[in-house]
Amino acid sequence: MIPSVAPAPLQRKNALARFSAHRLFASPAGLAGVIWLAAIVAASLTAPWWLPFKTEDQDFTAVLSGPTAAHWLGTDELGRDLLSRIFAAAAGTLGTSLITVIVGVGLGTVLAMLAAAAGERAEAVISRVTEIMMSLPGTVIILAVIGAVGTNIPLIMAILGVLISAGIYRVMLGQAKSLQSQLYVDAAKVDGVSTLGISLRHVLPGLTNTIVVQSALIFAVGMLIQAGLAFIGFGPPIPQPSWGGMIQGASQHVYDAPWLMVPTGAVLALTVLAANAIGNALGKAPNASASHLPSAAARRQRVKAVSALAVAATAADSDAAPANGHLSVRGLSVGVDGGPRLVTDVSFDVEQGTVLGLVGESGCGKTMTALSLLGLLPSGVAAAGGQILWNGKNLAAATDREMEAIRGREIALISQEPMRALDPMFTVGYQLTSAIRRLRKTGKADARKEALSLLEKVGIVDAERILKTYPHQISGGMAQRVAIALALSGRPRLLVADEPTTALDVTVQAEILSLLRSLVKDTGMSVVMVTHDLGVVADICDNVAVMYAGQVVESGRTANILDSPRHPYTLALLAADPHANSAADMPDRLATISGQVPQPKDWPAGCRFAARCQFAGSACATPVPLLASGSEDGLVRCVKADELAVEGLEWLATEVPTHRVLKIVEKDLA
Amino acid sequence: MALFITKRLLMALATVLVVAVLAFLLVHAMPGSPGAVSLGAGASQEAIDEVNRRLGWSDPLLVQFFGWLGGAVQGDLGVSLIDGRSVSADLASRLPVTASLAAGATVLSAVLGVLLGVTAAVRGGLADRIVGGICGLAVALPAFWIGIIFVYLFAVQSSVFPATGYVPFEVSPQDWAMSLALPVITLAVGGAAFIARQTRASMLEALQQEHIRTLRATATPTWKILYIHALRYASLPIVAGIALQFIGLFGGSVIAEQLFAMPGLGQAVQNSVSTHDAPSVQGVVVIATVVVVAVNLVLELATKFLDPKLRAS
Numbered sequence A: 001m002i003p004s005v006a007p008a009p010l011q012r013k014n015a016l017a018r019f020s021a022h023r024l025f026a027s028p029a030g031l032a033g034v035i036w037l038a039a040i041v042a043a044s045l046t047a048p049w050w051l052p053f054k055t056e057d058q059d060f061t062a063v064l065s066g067p068t069a070a071h072w073l074g075t076d077e078l079g080r081d082l083l084s085r086i087f088a089a090a091a092g093t094l095g096t097s098l099i100t101v102i103v104g105v106g107l108g109t110v111l112a113m114l115a116a117a118a119g120e121r122a123e124a125v126i127s128r129v130t131e132i133m134m135s136l137p138g139t140v141i142i143l144a145v146i147g148a149v150g151t152n153i154p155l156i157m158a159i160l161g162v163l164i165s166a167g168i169y170r171v172m173l174g175q176a177k178s179l180q181s182q183l184y185v186d187a188a189k190v191d192g193v194s195t196l197g198i199s200l201r202h203v204l205p206g207l208t209n210t211i212v213v214q215s216a217l218i219f220a221v222g223m224l225i226q227a228g229l230a231f232i233g234f235g236p237p238i239p240q241p242s243w244g245g246m247i248q249g250a251s252q253h254v255y256d257a258p259w260l261m262v263p264t265g266a267v268l269a270l271t272v273l274a275a276n277a278i279g280n281a282l283g284k285a286p287n288a289s290a291s292h293l294p295s296a297a298a299r300r301q302r303v304k305a306v307s308a309l310a311v312a313a314t315a316a317d318s319d320a321a322p323a324n325g326h327l328s329v330r331g332l333s334v335g336v337d338g339g340p341r342l343v344t345d346v347s348f349d350v351e352q353g354t355v356l357g358l359v360g361e362s363g364c365g366k367t368m369t370a371l372s373l374l375g376l377l378p379s380g381v382a383a384a385g386g387q388i389l390w391n392g393k394n395l396a397a398a399t400d401r402e403m404e405a406i407r408g409r410e411i412a413l414i415s416q417e418p419m420r421a422l423d424p425m426f427t428v429g430y431q432l433t434s435a436i437r438r439l440r441k442t443g444k445a446d447a448r449k450e451a452l453s454l455l456e457k458v459g460i461v462d463a464e465r466i467l468k469t470y471p472h473q474i475s476g477g478m479a480q481r482v483a484i485a486l487a488l489s490g491r492p493r494l495l496v497a498d499e500p501t502t503a504l505d506v507t508v509q510a511e512i513l514s515l516l517r518s519l520v521k522d523t524g525m526s527v528v529m530v531t532h533d534l535g536v537v538a539d540i541c542d543n544v545a546v547m548y549a550g551q552v553v554e555s556g557r558t559a560n561i562l563d564s565p566r567h568p569y570t571l572a573l574l575a576a577d578p579h580a581n582s583a584a585d586m587p588d589r590l591a592t593i594s595g596q597v598p599q600p601k602d603w604p605a606g607c608r609f610a611a612r613c614q615f616a617g618s619a620c621a622t623p624v625p626l627l628a629s630g631s632e633d634g635l636v637r638c639v640k641a642d643e644l645a646v647e648g649l650e651w652l653a654t655e656v657p658t659h660r661v662l663k664i665v666e667k668d669l670a
Numbered sequence B: 001m002a003l004f005i006t007k008r009l010l011m012a013l014a015t016v017l018v019v020a021v022l023a024f025l026l027v028h029a030m031p032g033s034p035g036a037v038s039l040g041a042g043a044s045q046e047a048i049d050e051v052n053r054r055l056g057w058s059d060p061l062l063v064q065f066f067g068w069l070g071g072a073v074q075g076d077l078g079v080s081l082i083d084g085r086s087v088s089a090d091l092a093s094r095l096p097v098t099a100s101l102a103a104g105a106t107v108l109s110a111v112l113g114v115l116l117g118v119t120a121a122v123r124g125g126l127a128d129r130i131v132g133g134i135c136g137l138a139v140a141l142p143a144f145w146i147g148i149i150f151v152y153l154f155a156v157q158s159s160v161f162p163a164t165g166y167v168p169f170e171v172s173p174q175d176w177a178m179s180l181a182l183p184v185i186t187l188a189v190g191g192a193a194f195i196a197r198q199t200r201a202s203m204l205e206a207l208q209q210e211h212i213r214t215l216r217a218t219a220t221p222t223w224k225i226l227y228i229h230a231l232r233y234a235s236l237p238i239v240a241g242i243a244l245q246f247i248g249l250f251g252g253s254v255i256a257e258q259l260f261a262m263p264g265l266g267q268a269v270q271n272s273v274s275t276h277d278a279p280s281v282q283g284v285v286v287i288a289t290v291v292v293v294a295v296n297l298v299l300e301l302a303t304k305f306l307d308p309k310l311r312a313s
């Protein structure tokens, strides 16, 4: 993990900004919560001036009445006005709940900062103690405390806060530790700021939002517990009203005056709801990562979107004749639902038994393109146009059900991190045999035999033992072999491999590549290999499509592209890749490509590589088509491709001076 | 694993001991000496002193504590100051009531919570929002309020269930179940909401794991991905949530027992605290802690057993 570096003064200035009030007010529930709480507090503080009755006023003409003009919320068994009593009790309830919040959240935060600052030993002790506190029957202990100190509500609420602080500590610890370990804190330490100073100045501000969230939630808990205590008779002394006590009184009349339950219960519930709503609005994770299985609601939407795509696709002529094991992607675009396109107008072909490399830096849309072939895009992302013709059938417009018949059986997937690709909860044997039974419709015994032979086929010697292991018990290379065996279990005709060697050791990388090569030879399946490594391309791919910012910028036969690249981006990749340069023509210096792949929202209308291209000129500001490059069936997307080929220009091993790039872009935009 | 279990057992023992000390100190801080409590108002000072002397009230605290601990280990928690009955015997007769209540509520809230949470996570959209709304409401409404409403609906309006009271299992299993129904449901409402939220979050997290994509890539049917693989992955935090829930429900039973007039531990705490019956308070605090800690230990071992990584080590 890269620690985020933030200058300290900026951090302090942002302390209040971290409170993220805008998030609170952006959520309707959170806003309603704030309004309700503010109203309750204002009403209870001003209660003596506006309350229609004194809390003890008894109106014997209206005992146990429902809402009337005189008593808006009705009266209790002594004819006392409910509205007056509810608001007279509010200030005490809210105030004492606040004690729990201050003690609980305060103590929990201090403990968390202490544990984060004082090192592992102190953390272990504090964590043990809080663990014990959390496993206590809190209610029973609170009652025992009441036995000792009487119904001293503020003191009891404070002790409740102590018990709750253990849970707060749990929530805060991780965050406090990560704040403490950030680089700027180290820098502050070197500057001679004391531990206390670091905690107060750097860790505490970072915890602000969590503190507010927890305070709101604990406030709600405090109110509920306090009402519960009052309900069982440990509330403020009679005749002082309390919400719990009033509900207790109402419960005696549930037979003859059920209405009595409603006003107090509703005010209590609404206040708790308000506090929870505030906490939830502030505590919502800003952006959770996407699910790999769309929800039922998302799937229904997909079916609709797919039928629209299918209509569009039939309108376009699908000329490719159905051929066995032939993949032809035509004008594919992939986009976020209701958002930007991530991949635009991508076309390529994969003949049976060949390997196509999709190459580019990360963020160029390679993986999205690859996953769309299986209909396994993360939820919220979908094919938005074009065709994926597999044996003549358009997979871009297939429903999930149709894709299910193709996944595993015709097109299979292996992914970057084999450890994460296998289910950690099940043995290798279970995962493999259940896939085989499903995809080959065999019985249990046959599936086991098949699993063993598959594992041997992918080069695992002690297959029997591996079948019994869990994924965490085997090495990364072994796990990738298992993942490949799993992908082969349905005898697919096309294997989509998403950076299959990136996460592995160099020696293991070579083994996995040679395994894939021999599998292609033996089974005649084709492979779409996503990689950023031109060494892998040179090693295994027959054809290459170089992708940049969601487009194919150059494609053709591997030999042609590696030997005589036409697109400046390909030139740059080659110049920057140590593996692609053989020892003889290894340059003194490796080139770099300055800048980053632009985000989809920043894609220019012209050449998307222009901002980083050493050869960019004014002609590059207009949209650039993909044209024949002149070498066999190669294609290239660059206005200067021919010019560059003629002049034999190379990507320079020096960085492009930024001012030059900027000037060009500015000029182009002007 | 054996080391882990030993460690946890020691930790549980330490917890109970800490609570025993705490309870002992609290009881000693209670107003009124045992003699005064036991003889009630109007007793002569000599008589009070006599009782206090018999109970060893003026002995050094350590002597008193170890005396009590020695008895407690042998199952003798002293006698009640109010009615002179054995605290152990009293609590022994009360434990089954609270245990059935807490266990019933835990099971019901676990079943309901997991169902609702899975539904919300899996169906998404409207179903998710409805479950979210219900859960938000359920955690905001106090259990005692919900309980009274249930009494009103099911005991007053239609007498499906008895409003109050407890029938021991030995007397009539059927009546036992009926007498437990309303209190259990009352306690389970909030518990189910809590577990539903936990389940929903854990399921969503499970579905974000990369191995789900592998399962889809090998044409695993959706139901199997959801209910075998994702639920299995989510089971660890869910069981941990249920363990936490049990502690809360055990405490919540104080309210349910008061509301439904059930002779359980909760009622005993409430009574003995109100009457300053020191030995009873001390006894019930320790017994409640033992039960909660023991159940937690079992559930914690269960979560460890569910995790292949920890099971293997």
Ligand code: SF4
Pocket (backbone or CB within 6 Å): A567, A568, A569, A607, A608, A609, A610, A611, A613, A614, A615, A616, A617, A619, A620, A624, A637, A638, A639, A640, A641
């Ligand atoms: S079109 Fe222009 S900017 Fe784009 S790669 Fe070619 S030369 Fe560079």
